[in-house]
Amino acid sequence: ILNVEQSPQSLHVQEGDSTNFTCSFPSSNFYALHWYRWETAKSPEALFVMTLNGDEKKKGRISATLNTKEGYSYLYIKGSQPEDSATYLCSYGNKLVFGAGTILRVKS
Amino acid sequence: EPEVTQTPSHQVTQMGQEVILRCVPISNHLYFYWYRQILGQKVEFLVSFYNNEISEKSEIFDDQFSVERPDGSNFTLKIRSTKLEDSAMYFCASSGGQYQETQYFGPGTRLLVL
Numbered sequence: 001i002l003n004v005e006q007s008p009q010s011l012h013v014q015e016g017d018s019t020n021f022t023c024s025f026p027s028s029n030f031y032a033l034h035w036y037r038w039e040t041a042k043s044p045e046a047l048f049v050m051t052l053n054g055d056e057k058k059k060g061r062i063s064a065t066l067n068t069k070e071g072y073s074y075l076y077i078k079g080s081q082p083e084d085s086a087t088y089l090c091s092y093g094n095k096l097v098f099g100a101g102t103i104l105r106v107k108s
Numbered sequence: 109e110p111e112v113t114q115t116p117s118h119q120v121t122q123m124g125q126e127v128i129l130r131c132v133p134i135s136n137h138l139y140f141y142w143y144r145q146i147l148g149q150k151v152e153f154l155v156s157f158y159n160n161e162i163s164e165k166s167e168i169f170d171d172q173f174s175v176e177r178p179d180g181s182n183f184t185l186k187i188r189s190t191k192l193e194d195s196a197m198y199f200c201a202s203s204g205g206q207y208q209e210t211q212y213f214g215p216g217t218r219l220l221v222l
Binding site: 036096098099 | 152164199210212213215216
């Protein structure tokens with residue numbers, strides 16, 4: 001059974017802080033790694049699809065990296081804003097196993 | 109901007125009843141998915157569907173579940189005889205390609221089985 005782990009479980013930062021979280025997954029038979037942003041009462045919003053070892057993707061202040069050999073992906077947020085507060089999910093594999101998410105709260 | 113829609117937004121049903129959850133994927137997408145999240149637990153993959161057949165399914169997706177694309181636009185999830193443990197938020201998603209393409213999620217249907 002595939003297991004996808006995300007850490008930390010939750011994070012409280014001040015506005016302007018930069019932060020990062022981790023998604024760990026099995027390093028064999030890699031398909032793709034998806035990052036989502038999920039705000040309360042909304043549906044998950046796709047951030048990135050990571051496919052190649054060494055991939056680095058960026059969208060505004062958010063970026064992600066991928067290491068398929070060691071089985072992890074990092075999501076970075078530069079200069080966190082209150083509107084970045086959400087749960088950040090990753091999912092992995094052909095059966096799209098999700099991690100439990102990292103809850104980010106940004107205080108102004 | 110195109111979006112995935114789902115109906116109903118909430119459904120309450122009695123244990124043993126059949127429910128059908130409906131989704132309208134983005135029109136030019138080819139891959140369709142159902143997920144669920146039981147309160148307090150991880151989002152779980154149920155099934156993926158392509159070219160009018162199931163391409164992957166999880167251990168959760170047993171004989172009680174079925175999916176269908178009855179016309180060119182709707183994608184449905186049927187639960188034949190609901191159980192209390194089927195209470196969850198059910199999300200539909202669609203994508204233009206398979207695993208390596210962005211998936212777009214609908215707003216979800218909250219199912220409560222009494």
